[in-house]
Amino acid sequence: MTDFGQRDSYVGIMKGVILRICPDAHIIDITHEIPPQDVTAAAYMLQTFTPYFPRGTIHVVVVDPGVGSQRQAIALETPQARYVGPDNGVFAPIWQAAHSTSAPHELHAVALTEPRFWLPQVSATFHGRDIFAPVAAHLACGVALAELGTAVSTLATLPIAEPAWESERRLVGQVITIDHFGNGISNITTAHLARFGADTDLVVTVELPATDIHTTPQQWEGERQATVLTTHHLTIRHTYADVAPGEPLALIGSTGQLEVAVRNGNAAQTLGIVAGSSVLVQPR
Amino acid sequence: MTDFGQRDSYVGIMKGVILRICPDAHIIDITHEIPPQDVTAAAYMLQTFTPYFPRGTIHVVVVDPGVGSQRQAIALETPQARYVGPDNGVFAPIWQAAHSTSAPHELHAVALTEPRFWLPQVSATFHGRDIFAPVAAHLACGVALAELGTAVSTLATLPIAEPAWESERRLVGQVITIDHFGNGISNITTAHLARFGADTDLVVTVELPATDIHTTPQQWEGERQATVLTTHHLTIRHTYADVAPGEPLALIGSTGQLEVAVRNGNAAQTLGIVAGSSVLVQPR
Amino acid sequence: MTDFGQRDSYVGIMKGVILRICPDAHIIDITHEIPPQDVTAAAYMLQTFTPYFPRGTIHVVVVDPGVGSQRQAIALETPQARYVGPDNGVFAPIWQAAHSTSAPHELHAVALTEPRFWLPQVSATFHGRDIFAPVAAHLACGVALAELGTAVSTLATLPIAEPAWESERRLVGQVITIDHFGNGISNITTAHLARFGADTDLVVTVELPATDIHTTPQQWEGERQATVLTTHHLTIRHTYADVAPGEPLALIGSTGQLEVAVRNGNAAQTLGIVAGSSVLVQPR
Numbered sequence: 122m123t124d125f126g127q128r129d130s131y132v133g134i135m136k137g138v139i140l141r142i143c144p145d146a147h148i149i150d151i152t153h154e155i156p157p158q159d160v161t162a163a164a165y166m167l168q169t170f171t172p173y174f175p176r177g178t179i180h181v182v183v184v185d186p187g188v189g190s191q192r193q194a195i196a197l198e199t200p201q202a203r204y205v206g207p208d209n210g211v212f213a214p215i216w217q218a219a220h221s222t223s224a225p226h227e228l229h230a231v232a233l234t235e236p237r238f239w240l241p242q243v244s245a246t247f248h249g250r251d252i253f254a255p256v257a258a259h260l261a262c263g264v265a266l267a268e269l270g271t272a273v274s275t276l277a278t279l280p281i282a283e284p285a286w287e288s289e290r291r292l293v294g295q296v297i298t299i300d301h302f303g304n305g306i307s308n309i310t311t312a313h314l315a316r317f318g319a320d321t322d323l324v325v326t327v328e329l330p331a332t333d334i335h336t337t338p339q340q341w342e343g344e345r346q347a348t349v350l351t352t353h354h355l356t357i358r359h360t361y362a363d364v365a366p367g368e369p370l371a372l373i374g375s376t377g378q379l380e381v382a383v384r385n386g387n388a389a390q391t392l393g394i395v396a397g398s399s400v401l402v403q404p405r
Numbered sequence: 406m407t408d409f410g411q412r413d414s415y416v417g418i419m420k421g422v423i424l425r426i427c428p429d430a431h432i433i434d435i436t437h438e439i440p441p442q443d444v445t446a447a448a449y450m451l452q453t454f455t456p457y458f459p460r461g462t463i464h465v466v467v468v469d470p471g472v473g474s475q476r477q478a479i480a481l482e483t484p485q486a487r488y489v490g491p492d493n494g495v496f497a498p499i500w501q502a503a504h505s506t507s508a509p510h511e512l513h514a515v516a517l518t519e520p521r522f523w524l525p526q527v528s529a530t531f532h533g534r535d536i537f538a539p540v541a542a543h544l545a546c547g548v549a550l551a552e553l554g555t556a557v558s559t560l561a562t563l564p565i566a567e568p569a570w571e572s573e574r575r576l577v578g579q580v581i582t583i584d585h586f587g588n589g590i591s592n593i594t595t596a597h598l599a600r601f602g603a604d605t606d607l608v609v610t611v612e613l614p615a616t617d618i619h620t621t622p623q624q625w626e627g628e629r630q631a632t633v634l635t636t637h638h639l640t641i642r643h644t645y646a647d648v649a650p651g652e653p654l655a656l657i658g659s660t661g662q663l664e665v666a667v668r669n670g671n672a673a674q675t676l677g678i679v680a681g682s683s684v685l686v687q688p689r
Numbered sequence: 690m691t692d693f694g695q696r697d698s699y700v701g702i703m704k705g706v707i708l709r710i711c712p713d714a715h716i717i718d719i720t721h722e723i724p725p726q727d728v729t730a731a732a733y734m735l736q737t738f739t740p741y742f743p744r745g746t747i748h749v750v751v752v753d754p755g756v757g758s759q760r761q762a763i764a765l766e767t768p769q770a771r772y773v774g775p776d777n778g779v780f781a782p783i784w785q786a787a788h789s790t791s792a793p794h795e796l797h798a799v800a801l802t803e804p805r806f807w808l809p810q811v812s813a814t815f816h817g818r819d820i821f822a823p824v825a826a827h828l829a830c831g832v833a834l835a836e837l838g839t840a841v842s843t844l845a846t847l848p849i850a851e852p853a854w855e856s857e858r859r860l861v862g863q864v865i866t867i868d869h870f871g872n873g874i875s876n877i878t879t880a881h882l883a884r885f886g887a888d889t890d891l892v893v894t895v896e897l898p899a900t901d902i903h904t905t906p907q908q909w910e911g912e913r914q915a916t917v918l919t920t921h922h923l924t925i926r927h928t929y930a931d932v933a934p935g936e937p938l939a940l941i942g943s944t945g946q947l948e949v950a951v952r953n954g955n956a957a958q959t960l961g962i963v964a965g966s967s968v969l970v971q972p973r
Contacts, residue, residue: 125869128868130738131868136717149420151414158953173421178421245927246940246942247942250943302410359473359529362471406698433704433705434700434701438696453702585693644814645754659812
């Protein structure tokens with residue numbers, strides 16, 4: 122997973138580097154369309170797919186605005202998977218989640234300090250090619266995590282917007298990403314909704330921002346006070362086909378997150394939902 | 406082949422699911438840029454690539470606007486290939502074609518009714534992950550089609566716009582898709598043109614619709630009566646280089662379909678061709 | 690590497706053809722987003738990734754505006770790699786570079802004249818499918834280059850804009866491509882800059898064209914005389930993080946080329962840099 126796009130040869134180069142070191146590595150693309158330098162978006166997305174991959178899979182994440190600066194390069198190991206990338210917060214959510222499901226002795230983190238597992242020449246701008254790809258390849262071909270460098274005990278953190286309970290019966294979250302279909306995926310999960318009680322009839326209210334386009338939740342956060350133009354009140358449905366084509370709905374998406382959609386349509390275009398839009402949940 | 410795009414982790418998740426079940430599966434992407442929910446576009450495209458894949462290849466198609474509704478999930482087997490996806494008409498053309506080239510006993514269709522080949526939890530919105538990917542993986546690793554569920558005898562159909570003979574010497578088809586190069590690919594094939602006789606000098610006339618953008622042939626169909634703004638009369642050439650750069654031409658494309666193109670240019674942008682544009686063929 | 694995009698089935702079809710002939714071939718995508726018919730862009734990009742792939746890798750390049758005309762189809766072999774594609778200049782830079790690092794007897798070029806390594810039917814418009822993919826597959830599964838056709842001694846050339854020394858201390862190059870991040874990658878390399886002497890304090894000046902959009906350096910070349918609107922004077926930095934977010938900078942990119950960037954931003958959008966923009970280097 123990178124923010125490299127697919128127009129250049131950057132992704133292909135990383136695969137070439139991996140295959141030179143570990144010719145039988147099986148390389149799968151997740152996405153290379155993370156918005157440029159958006160560490161938060163990458164951190165959210167990382168959580169969506171790692172549970173579905175084989176045990177021991179090596180996830181290489183290169184969303185790295187601090188490349189060439191003092192930020193560390195790291196590798197992580199949990200009972201489920203391994204991770205290689207920059208220590209800029211992108212691994213913070215999965216690392217925190219791993220601590221809640223694993224014993225401390227099952228979790229290992231190292232700073233990549235052993236140049237013998239890198240390319241001979243390391244540039245200041247493309248550690249994906251020079252450090253992360255070769256390290257991942259060595260891991261895939263049998264090098265142990267501990268050989269890659271010195272153990273680290275704490276990772277960089279990431280300011281993640283969590284949903285807030287404005288009152289006991291009023292939960293306020295936000296849209297964290299718009300997917301390819303124009304669905305607005307929120308940070309409200311089934312775990313949050315369970316606290317309302319299973320048989321409560323909930324209504325989801327989407328507030329649209331007064332200004333135009335917000336690419337990250339952080340940008341929107343500061344404008345929460347601004348005039349809200351329009352709101353939509355939605356019932357939580359089971360699936361898209363529960364409403365008529367063109368109708369908006371709320372539903373629990375495939376990752377367990379509350380999302381706002383339009384059946385056979387595009388909620389971002391039709392309703393104007395953007396990353397950062399407020400999502401309120403309360404009993405009807 | 407899906408309509409998932411490449412921005413999200415949906416495609417990657419399906420691959421993770423496949424590899425957990427069948428680690429040596431060889432996974433090839435066709436495209437994930439089918440227009441959202443456009444079953445017809447997927448059905449057309451499916452016909453273009455299946456003949457070129459190894460015998461027994463498993464084609465997983467997830468363009469599934471009815472996910473979570475009563476539409477069936479199916480798997481098909483022909484002497485050439487296997488198919489897994491929703492029974493919404495997307496397989497209708499290849500299934501009909503298979504009936505014209507194979508004996509009935511060589512063709513097998515089942516409804517996916519055996520949950521032991523699915524993920525343990527099935528969502529209402531992502532059967533690609535929960536049903537189609539795991540079923541395809543089990544097929545790839547040796548499970549027989551018949552084990553996946555109960556046999557079905559008829560599949561959902563698809564309204565496909567066929568070219569029409571307005572008179573014995575006047576064939577009217579339509580552009581069914583615009584490709585990456587801006588070429589307008591029509592539903593008129595070499596088989597249709599053969600009926601004119603091999604030595605007939607044919608002229609292709611493209612009519613442009615009076616309204617703006619048409620995403621599917623169905624939408625355009627109803628507007629066929631509307632005023633046509635401009636027409637282009639084109640000779641059928643052998644290849645792009647037969648005309649000067651920037652010049653429009655008609656030719657038989659690589660899939661045997663009549664297409665309208667501009668050499669080293671973009672016919673959709675230059676001529677205004679859209680999906681749904683009428684394509685008339687008649688002797689000069 | 691092709692200019693096919695990812696919306697159609699063209700790329701998938703080539704992979705199907707390869708796997709039918711050589712089922713264990715390991716296929717890696719570089720990019721399919723080369724601007725349509727832009728042989729120069731493909732030739733530049735080819736140089737960026739080939740050094741990172743395993744020895745003997747077969748690079749298939751299909752950017753082929755002359756498909757179906759008299760242009761030859763070729764295959765090349767160097768001590769490092771093999772190449773298959775049209776003889777339209779796309780291989781000229783890597784072939785020239787190979788001559789400067791290898792002995793003549795280590796370099797082999799053949800015209801693809803042996804139809805037994807092609808698909809049985811060859812279209813006039815899709816040699817990627819009918820000739821290049823099957824030839825690459827046969828190479829991958831052990832066929833020798835010499836079997837593919839008759840030896841050729843010279844290849845088609847490509848007019849490549851080289852940086853020019855306007856005076857002994859004034860180097861003028863140009864932006865050859867804009868990457869996914871909006872960085873302007875120039876044709877000025879570390880080798881050029883070395884001639885200034887290692888301790889010279891250099892300043893990079895970017896000139897913006899007076900007209901709007903230039904897709905190829907060739908188009909811009911003829912307009913070099915036109916009024917230049919704005920210029921930016923930049924210091925060469927080590928990495929993006931050496932300037933504040935939003936600030937422009939020049940730096941040596943990961944391929945050894947001088948590039949113009951904006952930290953955590955998009956130089957093409959912010960500064961208006963396009964392919965063809967002039968890049969001047971001189972001592973401060």
